[in-house]
Amino acid sequence: MSSIAISLLDIEDDASECLVAEDYQTREGKWCAGCGDFGALNAVKRLLAKEQLKPEKMAFVSGIGCSSRFPHYVNAYGFHGIHGRALPIATGLKLARPELDVFVVMGDGDCTSIGAGHWIHATRYNPNLTVLLLDNNIYGLTKNQTSPTTPQGYKSNTSPRGSVLPALNPLQATLGVSNASFVAQTADWVPAHMYATLQAAYQHTGFSFIRILQRCPKFTPDVFQDQIKNPDLTELLVHEDGVDAPGLERLFKARRVHDPKDIDEARSLAQRTDMLRLGIFFRDDSFPVYDEIRSVRPVSPEEKVQGLEREFDRYAV
């Protein structure tokens, strides 16, 4: 088994270590009953416990929306910012403090609509961030408006006769960006897979983009119902460099061996609509990582003063 492939058995070991999953939660999430965000929070807590991350050495940055309340519930530093703009803040933080583990949590409106410009460019900068797109196909906090990922024809308060455009496909879009280094998809109703995907994303050095399909019991209760009821509509992408978890093979009959290094196949699979696909679509550790390539040697205040004298010599009269 490769070091990245995850076994559910690993989770059992967590109990013996200093911090357990519950230590990473500060308060109960204030989401609606049945919201997929709870599952995402649980998976993240398990990851933090598994990695035994120090709460003061990590930061969760979010935008605005239901899912962006996430940092308030995690025992870590958090930045609950403005709509669509989590990525610039996270990038700046990572550049200033590369030793911190920085996670980004965004919703579909947040990331793929108002923050779409930042999403494209952060993907290209490829800073070492773990990025969760909690995609429930709808604007929830503002109460039921069409988002870019809302299925065509789906009715909302802003599209009472149904969304008029085909939904934007975040995987396809991310995979189209130069220097995209990690793109995966998972779903809140498959916790073992979500946990395994999160762990792979965390371990990847670079911009690890995970689209988490997330149920909204209020406004889009039925968008994922077919897949939830019938596991045969889902295909797992598996590979020795992918993610897997024991038990998943019993649940999902359809399994496709996909090498995450194969960008052409990744793009082809991302745009197909015949089945729902979960797994790592693409991963390449060799791409330039922004906070690494921009890192510079620290300079002491005294050295700076000496250097400034030389700069001023250029302008001396």
Add this chain to the structure above:
Amino acid sequence: MNRTANSQTTVTAVPEHTVEIITNSGEGAQKCATIFGQTCAKMGNGVWTVEIIPAEIEPPHHTVTSTSGNIVRFGTEKVTNWGDRSKLAVAFNDQVCLSRHRLDSFDDDCIILHEAMWEKHEDENIRNNYAKAMEEMSSKNYRFIKVPIEEETLKVVDNAQHGKNMFALGLLAEIYQRDLSIIEKQIANIFRHKSAKVTEVNIELVKNGIAWARENLDFQFQIKSVPAKESRVVMNGNQAAALGAVAAGMEMCAMYPITPATSVSHELAAIIENYGGMVHQAEDEIAACGVALGASYGGKVALTVTSGPGMALKTEFLALAIMTEIPLVVLNVQRGGPSTGLPTKVEQSDLLSSLYSQPGDAPRVVIAPRSIEECFHAMVTARRIAETFRCVVIILTDANLASGVQQFTRPKFDVRWQQEPIDFSALPEGLRPYDWDSETGLSRRIVPGTPGGQHTVTGLAHDEESHVSYDPESNERGCKMRSRKLAVFQSTLIPPSVYGDEEGDLLVVGWGSTQGAIEEAVDRARAEGMKISTCQLTFLSPMEPGLKEIFSRFKQVMTVEINYSDTVGDPYITEETRRYGQLAWLLRAQTLVDIDCWTSCPGQPLRPNDIYNSIIDKSERGASK
């Protein structure tokens, strides 16, 4: 080389002169003027240079819109502004010359050294346009001297486009008896990254210009200089701001290209990595502000650099910085507005938007450097204020300071100008993320990495724990604490100094870059016996204390600003409907004093003479009341 003029040459001693080099865009006027200005500075003259820049890179040549160039004002004494109209110009063609004439840039008896080749050019169109231009300019008493600039240049190089500027430099060197050895050193320095041959050719062109002038011109001007005792530097305001950022220990400048601010990042990009920092060119103005804010959240004091339209885009992030109390320094190099307005030209129109462009109450500090030297020191001051008060500091410079070049006393750097190391020590038991001191509104800045300090900052209304809180009491308290910090900061300021007598008939109040021009105008009025003083503000939010008391010592108070205000008497404009200049609005609100204003937004710095006329006008109206 023998630098004495021949016997027929008249040498006129003058205290100062203003010279223009006007060319098509891309003909090297900047290099010519830079070397000329630096030579003057090195010889001990006071100098101020201003760029004349079209917004396009290289617009069609030989048209009135293609004008590019420089104005160099230099004199025996310190020069603080670009002055009034030019006494001498070197013009590479009739159309660029005409464009300056139309802007009333030339003195009535300006000497214009004019390219000789156009008058009898083979192209009839060019000849006709030349004749028309000369006809139009004949309304003034300019003294045109035809100079075969291109012809002479072609004796040395194959492409006159890259060489005429150095020949022109030679003309000026001879007319003003500049020290050739200094010019040679400046040329060698400017072309240090090119082959030695380039320097040689350029020096030869200068020498040819000198020789031509000596042979053909019958006048020279003598401007004495007093070599400075202390060591000095000469640079523009954007370079000064960039070096100020380094001196302040800033290690992150996040930006997006925008005129006229971008050259700050050019200077920084060239050097900041040697100082442990970086320039991040973001995908847009918003992201530039976000990356700076993120870095600042991580413990750096970060900088973002922009101009008006970029400022507009950053507003939401600035409000977030204010709400979360994360220090941030924003440099806004103002240009003409609204919208994209006048990209390369000066205006002071972002004062009110800098104070009020956020939704809700968002107190921040706004400061406006008054000189190029202050552009440097303002960065150090801003960093300190931002950190001490956990606040946003906006620095307002403008295109005049950005591209104006002036010398100033070389600063003596101090390590204390830089940020102190972040305190990562464990927090005292029970300390909350916003443990506001009820008196001052101040609280400790807790940076990620501090053990036990975990909390989530939020742009939503929050309590001391940084928990989202919408209850009335909590919201009122947050507003009060964020505002209190400004009052506390104001208590550290001293009243502004008055230039001239402490009392009198009229006080002229300005802010930022107009200081030199206003003081020169006031000097002129005072020399005529008028009881006029001036006061130049640097702190606009909060304002310096004692203003009302200062104003009370003058019969009248008026502001002078480079922005728009209505003129009473224009259609529909009455004392009631009148919109004032931006500082006048603020001062009226702040002091309840009936403050008048004279403003102008010509897309160029104010001229001392125009300010003088406005002062006279105000004094006369005041006296007749």
